[in-house]
Amino acid sequence: MADKPRVAIFDFTGCEGCELNQLNFEDQLLDILAHVDIVEWREAMDGHADEYDIAFVEGSLSTPDCIQRIHEVRRKAKVLVALGACAVQGGVNAVKNTHPIDEVREEVYGQDKYLFPTLPALPLSSVVKVDYNVRGCPMTQIEFLKVFTSLVMGKEPVEPEHSVCVECKLKENECVFERGMICLGPVIRAGCDAQCPSVGQYCTGCRGLVPEPNLEGMEEILVSHGLSVDEAWKRLELYNANEVEGVRS
Amino acid sequence: MVQLFLESDRVAELVAHLMKQKSVFAPHAKGRKSFAFEEVKDPSAAVLDYPRVMHSIRKFFFPPQETLMTFDLKENTCSVAETPAADAIFFGVHSYDLGAVHRLDYNFSEGNPEKNYIARRQGAVFVGVSYKPDEFHFSGSVGIDPYDTAGFDIFLTKLLDGYIVEALTPVGEGLLDGIELPAHEAGKPARGHFQQHIYLPQAKLGQVMDGSYQNEVWDDTAKKCVGCGTCNLVCPTCYCFTVEDEVNVQVTGGSRDRRWDGCMLRDFSAVAGGEVFRETLAERQRHRVFRKFKYISDETGQPWCVGCGRCTACCTAGISIVNIINRLVGDYEKVAVTPI
Amino acid sequence: MSTNLDINVKHLTRVEGHGNIVVNMKEGVLEKAQLEIVEAPRYFEAMLKGRSFHEAAIITSRICGICSLGHQITSLKTTEQALGLEVSEQTVLLRKLLIHGANLQSNILHAYFLAAPDFLNVGSVFPLVGTHPEVVLRALRMKRLANDIGDVVSGRAVHPITPVPGGFTRIPTAAELLELKRRLVEDMVPDFAATVETLKTLAGAIPAFERDTEYISLRSDDEYAMYDGDICSTDTGRVPDSEYLRMSNEFIVPHSTSKHCKVNRSSYMVGALARWNNNHDKLCDLAKGAAEELGLKPGCTNPYMNTIAQVVECAHCVVDSLAIIDKLLGDGLKDEQPNQEPTRYGTGIGCTEVPRGILYHEYEYDRQGRMVKANCIIPTGQNLENIDDDMKKLVPEIIDKSKEEITLHLEMLVRAYDPCISCSVHMLDVDFIE
Amino acid sequence: MINFEMVSPDNAKDLYLPVMAEIIKVEQMTELETLYTVALPDGAELGHKPGQFVELSIFGVGEAPFSISSSPTMPGVFELGVRKVGMLTEVLSRMQPGQKVGIRGPFGNGIDLENFKGKDVLIVAGGIGLVPMRSMINYVIDNQQDFGKLHIVYGARTDSELLFEDELERWTADAGIDYRVTVDQGSSEWTGPTGVITTLIPGLELDLANTVCCICGPPVMYRFALMALKSKGLPERNIYMSLERRMKCGVGKCGHCQINSSYVCHDGPVYHYPEIKSLQEAL
């Protein structure tokens, strides 16, 4: 990328919190703009672009229209970065996938449920090739900057594979288990600097599971700290329903 | 050795006296029921009666995250980061944590002596305090007594109403100059009992480990272990690290930083191409325990575990290193012991 | 004068979420003037079913990143009422502080980043970096501080972390609050004055358009109602929040994946302008002064003035934040644990003023503390019918203008409402024809 | 207490600070592998032994270990053969002559030349394993008087992945070298043998008691090469192998490269087989 890379930002099914978090780079926004040209960003500007070097995409895929649009984005983008839990894992949206889809529709539409088409909430990677992930709900700002500077430098961003506990311990936080709470940190990917335990809240798992998680072991931990088996899996599912579904027996 | 007496309500006075001479670091209450070593700002906030601090004082000599060098991307140059000497009094250290510092001294000094650690380590003065073993301590089983004064400049032994104060080095004696303390006449009280034990004398552990490479305990433990790495990160004798370059947003420079790492983590031994040299949690757990009880121990004759109990206390899955060792001891002695 | 007009703005920019403006006039007869909501439906009520009360606010705050704090606080109030969890005065004060922070950040974002480019005739805030650097830097500084209120008090401005049922998992320190106070006084107050000055020079760009409608907001005797109060209509006065269903009356229209609302007339408006019309007497002097300078008068019926009402409200947020910080520090911060021991299991209703207007949640929990039923009524949904009615009145009034100008007027109108579309589609998925 | 004396700060070293070395020449060997010729500042000699490695760093990207591929007999510069596999090697693959990289080292024990002197030398190299072994090969060639016969057994996945083609030709032509090569899967142009590297070992004519062997290749190769060599009758004590592990410091501190109790960066990467036979994690 010789000249300034052209960047486009898109949103699919999600809360747009990740995009907002980009607008929240008050201290770095001008530096970021110095390195790239933003050519399309519906939430913040008018205009469309036909081609771009990097597409940042927020949100999960949940309608036929989404699927069509993501293919188009992929075609036009050299590098596609999934932004946030919805785009990377399906996010909170995927909780609906754990209920039979008919039940979901009935809950919302009652007898009119067959009027409305819907798909399970899917991560981008289930439909197109995703080059890099910026995880988190909302996407983690420090990680976004890492991926961003890496792309500007032309190097591959690397994703952490260790658990949130590692970062939590580096900060010498009191483990929230010590406060009689539960926490998903042991099986969740680091990169957020253990944001939630650092302020006394348990890690709800927004950054996705570590590779090869021992989920049975995690279930045992949660149950030994007072959750029912069902509740334990529900907590694990909050952001990771698409991954956990396969494992839960 | 001259023994002096410090009343409980004069501890803050002693801390204030020490603060006049050097900066003082001491345990402070942190969170709901934890303790952490921090620089003392208010002498009355220093705590002497605590089970264990979350991180041992290793964090001052080998910080959790540390910049090794900074670099300039435009000029393609680098310069080494400052590593100032600690030059402070560490007040209220438990004997096992000082034992752990000595082990780190060995690791960073033998082979290639590392400036970062050794420079930071300079000027450190240690004031120890005895402790009452809780349900996790087992340092008695690895040869470190709660009253062990080895390496301390001053040691405080807890009595009901105060502390016996002993200056053990000339530095320690100097620090006590100018504070009036009465002599302590009676001897030291008997120390509290450990609730946790390894069921075999330390000297025989080497033999136990020799036959333990293939043992079911590793697989059994791996079923419960979630590989979060906490046991490595809290261990006062763990010294592994990883290194990563950070680049600023302007993309003009950055720093090469290191942070604590742990052999329980999957990516610790992963290389490009996807090969992971210790693929399973069982192999990783074994490596951790062997690092504490065999590998360096064969070289030095000392266990590299100091019995602080942190890894057990912090393990959310409830895995106990004492139970693992005792399972191995049991198999070695052919007797049944507690399950892990 | 053209008698045929066909406007179709697909995926309107600089609003939150996906919506299309469709206007269709044939031979002088307006066939269609509406905001079509095409955001994908998200099924939040279904997601909440069976979830622990610990998770309710975590999930509902993901309805919307822009108003995540509003959803979170409303959800917590609802859960606390349903489970009989008392919260301390400190908790309430901290929540009010958070609401001010969120309101500030949202209003500043809207005024500077989303609306201002219209006044200055550019497509986004980015070109302003070159042409009006001091304005952009000021906007960033104000937004940073507003977000920092969220970061300090709730751990993170977007999807706050520490507010949980029964209180907070972490209480900010006195030093952190003092620093916020210092920055509010030293930076925010002068920046606000400068904002008013800047806006005064742009006031001519605000279209003159009036349409009388019903305005609904919270109202309280004690203060400018944000955290709680009665539901108050300019048409029919105050009712308690338990009557929220009657005061919103959701109904389905075919061109929107979000439900519409009406009460006493064909439509009503919520948001900063509704709050101003109902509660201007409760504003602080700084806000009242700003309103006067910017020409915002009680009983205002120009929806474009919503942006101005938002700016005026900012002054109140700043002044009241300072008062809250003083009170918290004066009382002394207490390291309280959240109260999470339910005393009952039943139904709760929560309503709060969030930046875009009144937000209602209603939950029912079972005896395990799991959600049985949930209902959320979102401000943008309540405004949609009002937007359509505005457009229907506006288009004939400006039909002499060029198509581009008409389109811009319509886009500006919709943006003036600062609609938050992803919020509004929590419920419905309706097929519509473009 | 642990019985030892801590080094004084004056004797401790800045272990992690690289010197800036210049890339003199870049030669694309295959699609993935590139050979870099590197010069230290002020014409300084690296002073390495065959089998040692350096830590190469690119600021902002990171640092990684690479074996020194040139023989110590090559003056003034040294060579690194690098396969593009990840973050650092990808950025490195775009670098041009004149650009500078950080170098620390040489590190590691290197090949214990004393044990090879006066003996026949057998090199078994798989894939990129030829990169480190080439240092030894060229060292032996340049010091022929000190060694007996040189056998080279080399295997690659395909003929397009064969490294150092000029040199391979020279080795083939040199009557003094017994050079054998095989590829797992040959292209239509390939006329040599196909099959995994171990298929070449039975046919070797070795003076078993007087031949010292060094093996280097991908992790899976070691066990099979060993089996073949042992069934050939080569005594275990004549076998050396160069191993690879993740490394973060190269100086025996970071812990990543440990094989049981042994540090690859310090005690290796070249191991005497009888010494690591008992290390379960080695092979």
Ligand SMILES: Cc1cc2nc3c(=O)[nH]c(=O)nc-3n(C[C@H](O)[C@H](O)[C@H](O)COP(=O)(O)OP(=O)(O)OC[C@H]3O[C@@H](n4cnc5c(N)ncnc54)[C@H](O)[C@@H]3O)c2cc1C
């Ligand atoms: C003693 C030794 C000699 C080597 N010699 C050569 C050589 O001559 N030519 C060559 O192409 N490769 C060699 N390697 C392998 C080379 O170090 C890796 O290919 C390189 O680290 C990959 O880095 P990367 O950043 O491109 O890959 P990434 O996958 O992005 O690696 C990320 C990080 O993982 C670590 N890592 C990954 N793979 C390895 C590995 N195999 N060994 C150590 N650390 C690793 C590095 O620290 C790196 O920073 C050698 C390795 C060792 C240990």
Ligand code: SF4
């Ligand atoms: S609080 Fe959570 S992330 Fe932190 S150490 Fe405990 S379990 Fe791990």
Ligand code: SF4
């Ligand atoms: S601690 Fe857990 S829930 Fe919180 S930001 Fe990190 S990964 Fe997400």
Ligand code: SF4
């Ligand atoms: S292994 Fe466990 S008990 Fe032993 S020193 Fe380390 S943390 Fe303490």
